[in-house]
Amino acid sequence: MKSRFMKLDCFHIQYMLSSMQDNATYIRNIKKYLLAALYNARVTISKYHTSLVNHDLYEMYTNFKFKLFLKYNA
Incomplete structure (x- = not known):
């Protein structure tokens, strides 16, 4: 248990x-x-x-798909 705490960093x-x-x-x-x-x-x-990276990538992907949709369906 002590070794697990010793491996922590900032x-x-x-x-x-x-x-x-x-x-x-x-x-x-x-405590x-x-x-x-x-x-x-x-x-x-x-x-x-x-989880944060996957969330950001999914959001970026859906925004990209939406912009493509608007571009070709406007």
Whole structure:
């Protein structure tokens, strides 16, 4: 468990803090929540960034398709 915490860097901590800002639920035990969030940060950060990229690419693709539609159907 200690080795997992030792592998964290500043990006993992920034990710965890930004995730906490987006959290709207009440946290009862902040110490346990922070420990769990930091413990899982290395695993979840890559999935989070992949999700953001996929969302942006999908949005870009649909906007492109819409512009093509307007161009050829105007």
